[in-house]
Amino acid sequence: MKSYLEVPFEEKDEAKELGAKWDPEIRKWYAPDMESLLFEKWKINTDPVILLGEDRNYGGNKLFIDLIPKTCWFTNVRYCVHPTDWDRLRKHVYERVNYICEGCNIDTQNSNIILEAHERWDYNEETQTQKLVRIVALCRNCHESTHIGLAGLNGKGYEAKEHIKKVRKFTEQEYQKHENDAFEIWRRRNTIHWELDLSLITSNNIKLSKPTPNKDERTRISLTRIIGI
Secondary structure, three states: OOEEEOOOHHHHHHHHHOOOEEEOOOOEEEEOOOOHHHHHHHEOOOOOOOOOOOOOOOOOOOOOOOOOOHHHOOOOHHHHEOHHHHHHHHHHHHHOOOOEOOOOOOEHHHOOOOEEEEEEEEEEOOOOEEEEEEEEEEEHHHHHHHOHHHHHHOOOHHHHHHHHHHHHOOOHHHHHHHHHHHHHHHHHHOOOOOEEEOHHHHOOOOOEOOOOOOHHHHHHHHHHHHHOO
16 A cells, blocks of 8 residues: 655655655655655544634625735735645635535536635735735636735736626626725835735644745735846
8 A cells, every 4th residue: 555645746756866756646655665764754634624713704705806015926825825735725625615616606616617716805004014814715717806906917908807897787887996905005005015924824733835025025026026126
C-alpha cells in the first residue's frame, strides 16, 4: 500500500529530490519507503477544519460589490496560507454549503461552473486593521462580479455588471447606485495602509506558508506586482 503525500505543485521538485515518487493513476506523490522527512513536510492532514470565531452572517447573504483597497492587493488568504491547508480550507467552505453558490444559489455540482472561496473582511478605520471574519463559497461568475474592478481590468466588466443585475434583480439605476456606493467606500479605504489580521486562520490550526506582511511590506508587494519594480 502506497503512503501518499500532499505535495503542492510548486514544491514537487523538492519532494522528488527527497525521494518522493509520482503515481500517475492517482495523480499524487507518495513516499516509497515511508521516509520520515517526506511525511514531516507533506503528510496529508485529515483533521476537520473548524473555523471557530467566524461570523457566518457578516455581509449578509446577498451578492454585492466587495472591492479590496489598493494597499491590500496581492496579500490575501491564499497568498499566506500553505497550499495544502488552502485546499483543506476551501473544500471545507464548499462542503458546508453542499457546493451551492452563496451568491446566486446555483448548484455547482450539477453544472460546469467552478466554485471559489471568497474572503470577507472587516475594515476598522480607527485601528487601521483589515480583519478576516468570514469565508464564503461563490461560483466563478459571482466571484468575478463581487471584484468588479478586477473584472473590468480583465475585460469582463460588462458581464460582471449584468450578472449582479440579474442575481439582485437590479434596475440599471439601482445597479449604478450600488456600484457608486461601493467605489466611494473603496476610494476612502485606499487612503489607509491596513494591518492584516488573520487570527481566524492562525487560531484554527491552519498553517501559513508566509508570515503575515505588515503595512510597509504589503505596500511593497503590491507595487512590485503592479509595476514590476
